[in-house]
Amino acid sequence: MRFVLLALLLFSLTTPCRTILAASAPLPSPGPREKCPVCGMFVAKFPDWTAAVVRTDGSVLYCDGVKDLLRLLHEPPRYGLSLPQADIAGIRVKDYYSLEGIDGSSAFYVLGSDILGPMGKELIPFARRAEAMEFMRDHKGRQILSLTEVTPAILASLD
Amino acid sequence: MPLRRADIFGVLTASGLLLLLALVLRGSGPDPAEADRLTRLQRLVTEAQLTDLALLTEARYTRHPTQADHFAPFQDHPLALDHFPSGMFWSPRRPAP
Amino acid sequence: MTGWCERQRNILDVALASLRRRRGKNLSLLVVYSLTVFLGASVMFYSAGLKREARLLLSAAPELVVQRLSAGRHDLIPVAYAEGIRTIRGVGTVAPRLWGYYYDAVYGANYTVQVPTLPPPAGEIVIGPGIARLRKVAAGDLLPFLSYRREDLLLQVREILPAESELVSTDLLLLAEADFRALFSFPSGVATDLTVTVRNPQEVATVARKIVERFPDTRPILREEMQATYAAVFDWRGGLLLVLFGVVLLAFIIFAWDKAAGLSAEERREIGILKGIGWETGDILTLKFWEGTSISLTAFLLGTLLAYVHVFLLQAPLLAATLKGWAVLYPDFRLVSRIDAFQLTVLFVLTVIPYTVATLVPSWRAATIDPDSVMRD
Structure with missing residues (x-):
């Protein structure tokens, strides 16, 4: 139920801007002691994979990959956090090619590629659809998804 | 009582082992001076865009082995004896990436 | 016991x-x-x-060096290739690299002559400690070189690289692009090779593959290969x-x-x-x-x-x-x-x-x- 609500919310948030490119959005870098709430690894060790939720109060929750970030968004209590929708100011991920922070809610994610993140199989984020398509060709990707299209079932398939 | 041979031997051997251990530990600990040196040298390598060590300067393939052709030490034919003595130390193949 | x-x-x-x-x-x-x-x-x-x-x-060397091959041998690469490589996804910068060898007939020594990313001003050179030792020069001295046109080229030593860098720099002679071209009568529009930076290290091998696909006469050399x-x-x-x-x-x-x-x-x-x-x-x-x-x-x-x-x-x-x-x-x-x-x-x-x-x-x-x-x- 929670997931459906979240999906609806994200969808309603992102629909107006889905047609335009994912704007580059600043992604603050994590501190050296910052741990991913999902897997417990130090986030700063994998700067190319940083994904984050920015809260309305300005604080940031870091994960070492899109997979863990989405797990956190789907089920915050499971990781000892409360993350009401009203508290989420934005989602930031790193574009695979440029390694710059982009808006996660409008990014394109490639599923099933041969590029592995720190936690194994990953969803690889891109700012532009054309880049995602090229990456999919180069790295045997299966599918391009938007953030809302990633279901817990898909996440489970990434284990 | 005079020192026994066994004790002298024991002390000498133990101090030798300790010295060796100290040398190992000295190399394994963090060394700020060494880190500084590396940073300076890596900056030089990046700025000058260097790809090789300047160990043997007599021929292209010994000065820049990474930039040379695979067959460089065996230019004339595959069994050609190398012209330069240092070529003896050159591996005839390049490792696969 | x-x-x-x-x-x-x-x-x-x-x-x-x-x-x-x-x-x-x-x-x-x-x-x-x-x-x-x-x-x-x-x-x-x-x-x-x-x-x-x-x-x-x-580990500080260029991520990718692209050479051009001609009849199986290393050849000069057209700088225009850089434009094509720059359009490959994931590529950061592409820079032409100018380098070569100068044989000092008097001393019988080979120098590696190279234009760094931040070259000294024209007319001046930065030399490795080995050359300084061999030629017995200090910063400020003039060193004569014989260009490929048989003209004398006098270059002033601006700086001698530190002794700690010997292992990479002993025979190095860093100079400005104009001096490099004058010394070797180096044609314009070409470079010795190209260096390519790739933002995401995971993508280097793919970029190298695409370079060869697009320019079949080139040979990319990965930094990992250099280390290997x-x-x-x-x-x-x-x-x-x-x-x-x-x-x-x-x-x-x-x-x-x-x-x-x-x-x-x-x-x-x-x-x-x-x-x-x-x-x-x-x-x-x-x-x-x-x-x-x-x-x-x-x-x-x-x-x-x-x-x-x-x-x-x-x-x-x-x-x-x-x-x-x-x-x-x-x-x-x-x-x-x-x-x-x-x-x-x-x-x-x-x-x-x-x-x-x-x-x-x-x-x-x-x-x-x-x-x-x-x-x-």
């Missing part, structure tokens, strides 16, 4: 006294043994040090020297076997008397064990410590002489003093264990001597 310790201490005492009685024989054994360990340890420390240095320094080349070179080098070391080791084992097996009449009588006054076979074996251990431990310690001094404090004069070729310019470098437990373990296994095994059978034979027959002789 203290009883056992005291017993070992007493036996060690007897062992040392017995070694001392045959001073000449055991001293020569110790010298040869120490030299063997010294040789193996020197090779190991030296090649490991160079390998480490190459890996660390080349050096690792392979030093393994090969170290391997060759280790083969020589293996021969030395074998000769030493034969030597040790011979020394241990040829029990002198005096030694036989000694063992016979010890047995006669109540020593058991086990005690004689312990005695022989301590004799062997004291020699091999001492030789191991002496050999490794001497090798440490040789490689790290004296810059390995014995090895460097065998590695040097025909060049005129050599780097005068000092390796970082660093040894690790793994190297020592390998050395220990390679030198102490063969010795122990070689002396095992002779000790057993010595321990089982019949005292009666010995004392009767």
Whole structure:
């Protein structure tokens, strides 16, 4: 139920801007002691994979990959956090090619590629659809998804 | 009582082992001076865009082995004896990436 | 426990006294043994040090170098290729690199001439410490070069690279692009090769593949390949020297076997008397064990410590002489003093264990001597 609500919310948030490119959005870098709430690894060790939720109060929750970030968004209590929708100011991920922070809610994610993140199989984020398509060709990707299209079932398939 | 041979031997051997251990530990600990040196040298390598060590300067393939052709030490034919003595130390193949 | 310790201490005492009685024989054994360990340890420390240095320094090398091949040989690459490479996804910057060699006919030395990313002003050069040593110049001096048009080119030394950088820079001559083109009559619109930066390190191999697809006459060289080349070179080098070391080791084992097996009449009588006054076979074996251990431990310690001094404090004069070729310019470098437990373990296994095994059978034979027959002789 929670997931459906979240999906609806994200969808309603992102629909107006889905047609335009994912704007580059600043992604603050994590501190050296910052741990991913999902897997417990130090986030700063994998700067190319940083994904984050920015809260309305300005604080940031870091994960070492899109997979863990989405797990956190789907089920915050499971990781000892409360993350009401009203508290989420934005989602930031790193574009695979440029390694710059982009808006996660409008990014394109490639599923099933041969590029592995720190936690194994990953969803690889891109700012532009054309880049995602090229990456999919180069790295045997299966599918391009938007953030809302990633279901817990898909996440489970990434284990 | 005079020192026994066994004790002298024991002390000498133990101090030798300790010295060796100290040398190992000295190399394994963090060394700020060494880190500084590396940073300076890596900056030089990046700025000058260097790809090789300047160990043997007599021929292209010994000065820049990474930039040379695979067959460089065996230019004339595959069994050609190398012209330069240092070529003896050159591996005839390049490792696969 | 203290009883056992005291017993070992007493036996060690007897062992040392017995070694001392045959001073000449055991001293020569110790010298040869120490030299063997010294040789193996020197090779190991030296090649490991160079390998480490190459890996660390080349981690700052360009991520990707793109060469153009012409009839299978390295050729100049059109700068226009850079535009095409820049459009490949994931590529950060593409920069032409200008470098080559200048043969100094007077001194018979080869210099590596290169235009760095931040070149000195035209007319000035930055030189490596090896060139400064060879030409006896200091910062501010003028160095003459003969251009490919047979014109004299006077360049002023702006700076000499620091001595600590010898290993990468000894023969380096950094200059401005205009001087480079003037020196070699280098055509415009081409470069020696291109360097490419790739933002995401995971994507380097894919970018390299796409470069070859788009420009089939090019050859990309990855930074990993550069590092792997050096690792392979030093393994090969170290391997060759280790083969020589293996021969030395074998000769030493034969030597040790011979020394241990040829029990002198005096030694036989000694063992016979010890047995006669109540020593058991086990005690004689312990005695022989301590004799062997004291020699091999001492030789191991002496050999490794001497090798440490040789490689790290004296810059390995014995090895460097065998590695040097025909060049005129050599780097005068000092390796970082660093040894690790793994190297020592390998050395220990390679030198102490063969010795122990070689002396095992002779000790057993010595321990089982019949005292009666010995004392009767």
